[in-house]
Structure formats: structure tokens, C-alpha cells
């Protein structure tokens with residue numbers, strides 16, 4: 001199983017011939033400026049909310065590859081109206097997929113596109129090959145992250161650390177304490193001026209105060225994920 005970080009909040013999970021994309025902001029992503037954007041053939045697209053830096057290339061990729069987009073209800077229906085394949089869902093329950101499953105979970109943020117409000121934002125928990133991931137989307141820290149962790153036991157958490165629109169370093173450290181993943185990958189920082197932050201400082205703080213390891217991934221870095229599977 002391989003995770004490729006695509007910069008900002010976007011990532012691709014490759015597992016047994018499937019590709020799961022989360023928040024595929026590829027075209028116009030400042031983190032990919034001057035780089036060749038890798039061609040993606042998604043099996044499924046997981047979307048946390050409709051803001052342009054997360055929605056990104058969802059419409060193009062979904063139409064091109066007939067890849068279903070799992071999103072909260074209003075956003076899923078909006079995508080269907082635009083000709084995408086969507087699985088409008090909501091928070092709670094597992095959505096079974098050929099590669100594993102996904103579950104939408106709360107996030108404290110907003111969700112709109114070009115002035116149109118598109119329902120609740122979310123985070124997403126997804127499991128493939130015995131490894132459970134939690135991508136928090138854009139959110140502040142909240143105490144129910146502990147409940148999400150208790151119910152799903154994610155080994156890997158992708159957490160925003162850039163502040164201004166999401167958690168900053170201090171809040172993300174608290175999130176790690178609540179979630180207790182084996183590995184945390186910081187996301188949603190340094191892409192735009194208001195979210196510049198020091199990921200190395202986050203690493204120092206997390207590794208000084210918790211048992212979680214921090215994996216700092218640069219855009220297009222890949223990670224062969226080898227973690228012990230947890231019992232459900």
C-alpha cells in the first residue's frame with residue numbers, strides 16, 4: 001500500500017490496483033507549481049468539503065474515470081447535477097467500497113463553492129488493507145476527535161496545522177493527544193501566505209509530548225505504508 005501526498009490537503013492511496021483520492025486539488029495547487037502533475041485514475045474520490053482548495057479537480061476526474069465521489073449529501077447531489085458520479089452520504093456509518101470502506105465524520109468548518117453553500121464539511125476515515133486512516137479535512141480541534149479515534153482506531157492521521165482556516169500547531173498537538181495515531185502527517189500548511197507554519201516545530205512538539213511519530217511529506221512524496229493492522 002502506498003500513500004502519495006499531492007500537496008496541501010490532497011493525497012492518493014494506492015492499494016491492490018485501486019486509487020483512492022482525497023481532496024484532489026491538483027490544477028492550480030501552489031504546492032505543485034512547476035511540477036508535473038501525476039496522472040490519476042481514481043477508483044473513488046473522497047471529498048471533505050467544497051472549498052476550491054479541496055474540490056480541486058474532482059469534477060474532471062470523476063467524469064473522466066466514472067469515479068464515484070463520496071461527499072456529504074448536498075455536495076454529492078450538487079456534483080451529480082454537474083454530471084459526476086457521486087455517493088451522497090452523511091456522517092455516520094460505513095460506505096463499503098471495492099478497496100475497503102469510508103466513513104464521514106464531523107469537522108468544524110464551512111463548505112461552499114462560488115458563494116453557494118453546500119452543506120456540512122466533514123473529515124473522512126477510510127480503511128484499506130488493514131490500515132485505517134483519518135483525514136480531518138479543514139477543522140479546528142474538537143474533543144469528539146477522541147470518539148472518532150475510539151471507534152475507528154486510525155493508525156495514520158492527516159491533520160491540518162497551518163492555522164487561520166484550521167488548527168494551528170498548538171491545536172494540532174492537542175488533536176494528536178486525542179487521536180493517538182501511530183503516525184501523523186501534517187497537511188494544509190505553507191500553501192498560501194496565511195497558513196505558513198513550521199512543520200519541524202510540530203514534529204518536535206508531537207514527538208516530545210506523545211508516542212506518535214510525525215511524517216513530514218513534501219508534495220509528490222510517496223510512502224510505502226507498513227503498519228501493524230489493529231484489531232477492530
Ligand code: NI
Pocket residue numbers: 049051054109110138165
Ligand atoms: Ni476549507
Ligand code: MN
Pocket residue numbers: 009051053054138165188
Ligand atoms: Mn482548505
